[in-house]
Amino acid sequence: MKNNRYGQDGKQAFHILISLIQVWDKADGDMVPPANNTLEIAEVESIEISDSYRQLINKAKVRFPRGTVIRKTSETVEDVLTDAKTVTASVDNRGILLTTRKSYSAAASVADFSVGKRIRIYLGYTTDPRIASLPKFNSKRGSIFTDSSLHEEYFDAIKNSPGYSGPIFDGYISKCSIDTPIELECEDLASVLKQFTTPNIEPKKDLTVNDLLASDGKYKLLKDTGFELYPETKACDINIGKVLFTRDLTLADVLTTWSKSHLYAYVYVDYNQNPPKPYIVVGRSYFTLNFAKGTGGKDSILKQRERMGFPSAVDIDFNYNVAENGLTLVQSNKDFLCVQGQCFQDDNSVYHISLIKNPDWREGDSEDKKWRWVNESKLSKKKQRAGQSPTTQAKIDMNKYTIVPYISRKIGCTPDELKGEMIAYYEDFHTNGIEGSLTLFGDLQLQSGIKVHLIDPYYPAKNGLYFIDEVTTKFGLGGFRQTIKLPYCIKLDTEDDEQNGK
Secondary structure, eight states: OOBTTTTBOGGGGOOEEEEEEEEEOOOTTOOSOOSSSOEEEOOOSEEEEEEOTTOSSOEEEEEOOTTOEEEEOOSOHHHHHHHHTOEEEEEOTTSOEEEEETTTEEEOOGGGOOTTOEEEEEEEEESOHHHHHTTSOBTTTBOTTTOHHHHHHHHHHHHTSTTOOSOSEEEEEEEEOSSSSOEEEEEEGGGGGGGOBOOOBOOSSOEEHHHHHSTTSSSOTTTTTTOEEOHHHHHHOOEEESOOBOTTOBHHHHHHHGGGGTEEEEEEEETTSSSOEEEEEEEEOSOSHHHHTTOOOTTBHHHHHHHTTOOSOEEEETTTTEEEEEEEEOOOOGGGEEEEEEEEOTTSOEEEEEEEEOTTOOTTSOGGGSEEEEEEEEEOHHHHHTTOOOEESSOOOOTTSEEEEEEEEEETOOHHHHHHHHHHHHHHOOOOOEEEEEEEEGGGOOOTTOEEEEEOSSOGGGOEEEEOOEEEEEEETTEEEEEEEOOEEEEEOOHHHHHTTO
């Protein structure tokens, strides 16, 4: 059967998993693996990576099988060639044959993976069995651990894999097992921010993200962290209001706390630069009025992802890309939609109110009678500091409603302005009735915070643009899979779109 995506037939369309893991000692401000003492591993038992723009620090778990061989890079090709001549073989007490090299290759041990070391994970596919076999030692040709040209060929195959845009994980080892098989727990580059505290800041006026994080801002909180504020984020000049900071907080605490207001921070590394450049990106969530209209503000996670070079939308063909369909279509009645709104007022208090449709309203009635405003509450600045929840008078049970949160992007928003935004959001919200997740083959290598276009010719009711909230990547004996959560429909395909092939 012809494979349209890759232009291959038969066995050439059979994809084989390939990977490369690099581990090296941390060097402040150094994003490039050093030429000396880098450990490289091309075989793993399993990898699991969680990726969500909602989390400042994403995580990974790596498990290596017994007898895994590592390669320690050397300074010169001559060293590798000399070392390749001194191959030794031994049989361990389990009957496993181990081939090692005198100084540059050996069986992996727990001692090679101390906490705090850098780790970078590359995943991909190849259709060439010879490429997939290169990590295995062959007496005639050696392996990627002994021949630099074979190493380059193998690495190039990963970089040329479908969907490749750089390492799928880049961070630090946070935990390591004390026995074999070796298990690693890792955190991405943002974990460094847990080591930096904030100064005491009690602003008299509204602050912006630039005031706090930009290199030319007032407080320069990213100084000495190795990160810079992403230029596109800086151009947005996002207002965050009068926010209090104390020395009890780390920079990671601060950026994580912002997520409660649907303002998210995450790490983006530009691997097109040499050396790669790490940035902190800050953006608004899906829950804004512009998102509901499908346009998105320039400070949105979605729009900033597009300006990073990610595609405006990735097509997901159910006949080709989907390994397991965990989506379910349920009956969804927009009359039972509840929008829970929130805004920050001029006095920095938090105002909450919920919007539902009046069940007694009929076409032709006054627009004022169409809506019901319920569960109104206000949280003062004092109560915010104490970590209290807002008090609500005569709270109405919302068990029968589909609840979606909404937060105004305007600092100093009035209740009337919030209500106007919520009505517009309600009118444009798509109750697609889709629940669950979608498991894909790994050839798309998706990340959270981007759009995908679902294409299912047999059940077209779900076809349309969706926003990825979370991606879980699994690589190992079960194959290369990515499970994505799609809780937000941006736009359903119309009949005209389907006829035009869009």
